[in-house]
Amino acid sequence: MFLLIKQTQDGERKQLTQLRDVLKASLQSEQKEDVQAKQSAGYSLHQLQGNKAHGTECSGFLYKKSEGLRKVWQKRKCSVKNGFLTISHGTANRPPAKLNLLTCQVKRNPDEKKSFDLFSHDRTYHFQAEDEAECQVWVSVLQNSKEEALNKAFKGDQDEGENNIVQELTRAIVGEVKRMSGNDGCCDCGAQGPTWLSTNLGVLICIECSGIHREMGVHYSRIQSLDLDVLGTSELLLAKNVGNANFNEIMEADLSAQDVTKPDPTSDMQMRKDYITAKYTEKRFARRLCADAASRLRALYEAVRTRDILALMQIYAEGVDLREAITQPNEHVR
Ligand SMILES: [Zn+2]
Incomplete structure (x- = not known):
């Protein structure tokens, strides 16, 4: 959904890839040292070379x-x-x-x-x-x-090693995401221990609310399980950078002023659906900072330039379609 956020993601993905490569390289050099130690203990490093033609x-x-x-x-x-x-x-x-x-x-x-x-x-x-x-x-x-x-043997070890590193990294990030502010309760109804992630919004929700997110379609929310799905590190980037508290600070800023009651874990599906639809498709309770289209565009340009995901989230809350191409604001054109 967020093409713009994808741009900022690319930088972070690059960092993760670099981290992974560093880990991989150190793992490989450990393996090499290990093999060399074994070889020098009993065998010569200089072995006979076979004539490859004999198979x-x-x-x-x-x-x-x-x-x-x-x-x-x-x-x-x-x-x-x-x-x-x-x-x-x-x-x-x-x-x-x-x-x-x-x-x-x-x-x-x-x-x-x-x-x-x-x-x-x-x-x-x-x-x-x-x-x-x-x-x-x-x-x-x-x-x-x-x-x-x-x-x-080497190839097998290497693949396995790389897999382990990625899995370890993913587990570590999921653990951190679960501990983030507000992520102990569903983003929409507050139910404890939500295990469903909206990968394009970066929030955690409970299983009941996740059904309504799915109904809205991936255009609004792309739902994956934190526990059952194999999540890539890129799918966790928004989760790691947004989280329920930050998200609701923007998307539910106007709740009390509008005198709207948020669903709780005992709310029925109709109440959840009305609330979630208003919150995500109409962005009815969102904080609004920009007065007009021109200022939204300036804010959007600035958010992308500074790679500020929460600022992007604010612009999304103001109803800007982040899938559209950005044009530079006039003052930046020379
Ligand atoms: Zn919920």
């Missing part, structure tokens, strides 16, 4: 040197997929060994042709391929698969 998957037979005293080469079916190396057992009914490549390191032994070593956290595997070319394929695929898994 991230393969399967076939490798010879694995047995554990124990009698070292023999055992032919085993092996496969690499999704960051795991699976090694079948000699006995068919035993489950295969599955090694997470993220915690393994692959190394070639320069003195031994067609063979490579795989270091896991608790054991070293010696493998031998049929020939040198095949050995290079296996080593490359193991590296590529590990790299793929690492990238996936």
